[in-house]
Amino acid sequence: MNELFTVPVLLGILYSGVRLATPYLYAALGEMFAQRSGVVNLGVDGIMLMGAFAAFFVVSNTGNLLLGVLAAMLVGLLMGLIMSFVSVNLQAEQGISGIGLYLFGLGLSSLLFKKLSVSTRAIEGFPALPIPVLSDLPEIGDVFFKHNILVYIAFALVPVAAFVLNHTTLGLKVRAAGMKPEAADSLGVSVARVRYLCVTFGSMMAGLAGASLSIGLINLFQENMTSGLGFIAVALVYFGGWTPLGVMIGALLFSMVNALQLWVQVKAIPIPSDLAVMLPYILTIAALVLGRRARQPAALSKPFSRGEN
Amino acid sequence: MKLNRIGAGALLAVGLLLAACGTPTPAPAAPAATAKPAAKQVKVAVVMPSASNDGAFSQSMYDALKAVQASMGGEAAMKIAVSEGMVQVPNAVAAIRDYAQQGYDLVIAHGTQYGNSLTEIAKDFPNTAFAWGTATDTFAAAGVKNVFAYNPRAQEGGYVLGVLAAKMSKSGVIGVCGPVEAGDAKTYVDGFKKGVMDTKKDAKINVTYTGSFSDVSLMAAAAETHTKAGADILTGSSQSVVGAIGVAKDKKAIWFGTQANQTSLAPDTVGASQVYDWTGVIKEMLDLSAKGTKGGKAFELSLQSGGLKIVYNDKVSIPADAKAAADAAIKGIIDGTIKPLP
């Protein structure tokens, strides 16, 4: 056991934690906005797959990484519009629609991957971008300041999201729409517009999360490559109590426990691999059970209408 | 007010439809009627758990079928139907039964998990030949006569690649990215480990399993952990290794692949791959079937039979002594002097 708690291992866990947390962070921050406005979007995983595919497809054909990111976000935007339309205009049951969107993304990304005969060759993804000075810090520099740009942006989005939510007129509308849409409506706030905006933004973030996998972390596309990562992101929103900081802590914790279990295996700690693999999920369930539910947006997953007709 | 139900239902339906046609390929596009069958057209169907371009398990079978088809004279002589991405066993079973009903000559259930249901289907279609892999049991004991089994001795190639890895590692640390501790993934890893240890006693092999055949990002994290722990050579099994290969490329480590030739995924990174070549097995099964033997035989891919091949990548230079040691290992395994499993 002592082998596990050495400085290099702990730094390794931190490093992997930060890298692995990136896709979760994008997806969960976006989902947090959707949920704060009152819409649960369970389609995150499907949007991530489409985003991952779009980014990989564009980059492997053009070699332009920025274009790849934009493609992923565009795909996210389109799928976000679908989810918005179904949940806001048609007032559909959000859980079912979200699963529908997930299957849609899963199926379409697999289909396109095969039909477009995309190369299965690794692309040159985003290179590591050491931050001057900071990256030279002993130990810490490597862990926190030698990542690719998508990693930095994800973490930079956390304070930005918190600021938007708490200190802007838009953020106030978002919070009100998720807690008491009829109050927002009575003050002339268009709940539909706010929800459209949040769901679509959240989906663009999910698309970006997919890109951060396919052209940031792995540099390849594979059918169903997220394997449920988007659902974990949804759980992290609950875990994080619907705050950006909480979501970030959740994402880091989850990915660090994942990194830890890999180290447990590398260091040949005598725990069955099946058990080690379960660790992060046990943690998630425990956190959800023990977590406070007080801050859940009161109108979460409830369609809003004025009751006319 | 019914709109809400219709909306959710519609999205779900579209999703299901796409999921259904996105994963398994729809029935073959080229109708057999356009090509005039020279003699009798042989019809082969395969049901597999991942995509035909997964760079691993499913692709190895798909490529082999294509190769056999080409050698037999193309579409006209042999028709291939593929159902891929059949993660859900009940769906796979339904597909297998469908193909049997449609009169396919050989129906391949390419996944260990499909075995249980196969016995019953086989009994219902005694004139159809079935194949099941990776497996060693033809259900002969249960009175079934029309099931072939096929199994790769993944440990053999694993051993050879282990020898290569031990010879080539400078740090003396080697990382193994396993998916689930079962089947050919496990035998491959065990063979690989023995290959390393027999070559270099003080080498350090770190093994991780992610618990999933498909979790690409966790596989990437596993590879990253191995490189952090000092590994300069990585290997792994299953379709999820694409994540690990990406990391190996990033960290300038050398990767050894298995199941399919993984060179194309990262041409500067993959040192060598153990390739499952099912062409011989498929041909033999078709021959037997044509002669009336619809099953009962268990095939094994091995270095000796040529079903397992070690394919090198010219772009990655392999030291001469390493290559020599690998050749010696192949020879030793074929003549029985080397036991690849502990």
Added chain:
Amino acid sequence: MTLLPTGRARIDELRMVGITKRFPGVLANDGVDFDVRAGEIHALLGENGAGKSTLMRQLYGLYKPDAGEIRLNGAARRFNSPSDAIHAGIGMIHQHFMLVPALTVAENVALGLASSRGPLLDLDRVSKRIEELGERYHLKVQPDAQVWQLSVGEQQRVEILKALYRGAALLALDEPTAVLTPQEVGEFFKVLRRMAEDGHALIFISHKLHEVIDISHRVTVMRDGKVVATHPTAGSTRERLAGEMVGRPILLEYDKPPVPAAAANEVPRLEVEDLHVRGDRGRDALRGVSLSIRSGEILGIAGVSGNGQRELAEALTGLRRVTRGRVRVNGRDLTHATPQQRIAAGQSAIPEERMKDGVVRDFSVSENLILQDHGHAPYSRAGFLNTRAITRDCAALVKDYSVKTPALETPTKNLSGGNIQKLILARELARKPTLLICAQPTRGVDIGASEYIHQRLLEQRQRGMATLLISEDLDELMALSDRIAVMYEGRLMAVLDRADATPAKLGLLMAGVAA
């Protein structure tokens, strides 16, 4: 153009002409004419479902009229959304507050408004303005307090501040006093008068007759989607307004003979000693309640909701565990008895939440009528229901208590509130109970049905039944009770004889001020 003290233009006259609004199967507004002028408080009176709220929702842009016109200062206007109405200077205080509980007062006020700092919130400036407005209109609240921490009265102030902040020159108030204590109502009326004096136009929607008489200059009465009368309030009596609302003469005060003097050895029907029970959150909801009710007596329990009334009713009906104290019915100790045992001892109950605790929504009328008695003769034998007896008795009950239902098999949820309450009353009184625990018997029930229910309760009183009447409607308590007890924070502040109980006195006690 005349300006209001808030700096916005006055609305000299709002006129709604021939407003018609149809919902599937219902004509909610049928050619309604209504007007209000600057400086006027115009009451809009009517039973539930008379069309008041629908009319106001059209004024506020929430619904679009099928026909008719809204004219502001003589010009026709069309409001497609609340923001159109807000722009035109119309504000609305909804019956259910439109506040976001988890946000602060300032955030609730700022919601949906442009900020002086562009996309960034400027809550300091909003807070300052809230304080200025609060000063002028006696609407003091802490701008940085979170709304859920505020009392109901304070929340209402926030609602009015929201409208004033947006420059509302006309304010429609939908049942604004329903949730207030009499003291708070007094304060609230001062605010309304102040606003009217400043030149605001106010629409006051209510079904409380004395409040309408107290506060309004003019009154418009609606019934079944139509306006039945519009006249100055001065000179109107409660009886006249009630008659206009219901369409027939209505009795608001009842003659009842006094309770006969107690015989020497008389046992009280209900005796409660030092009762303690815990509330839903584990804290003591009742902290030593003692009372007794004699045969033929109605004891009213007044109090602002949430002071232990619900828990008292639940403890006395066996739905909540008593932690300390004793309850005796007709001399028998029933402190920990089950509901079944209480029924057997001659006790009946009318629960506060009639849809939740009073009936099974999806059961038919007759099933609900025999809910407690289905287990024994004549309604069942050896586990089989006796349909003929059930139909016979239920038909008689439905007739006796004039429950309006298409059939005995109709699902209960399809009945109106008043008819469901009559159904419960029929079931509970048919047993000829000696004690009735009765909570909010006429809440949400129209005046006609209320009068009927009251008459029935008084009839049973004559018969000798003792009644514990828990109500938030002071008029009801004053009309029915022989004595009135006031509950505050789980204790009885005082028990007054009806003759001594004035609204003012009760109001003080309800606020926790000992007389």
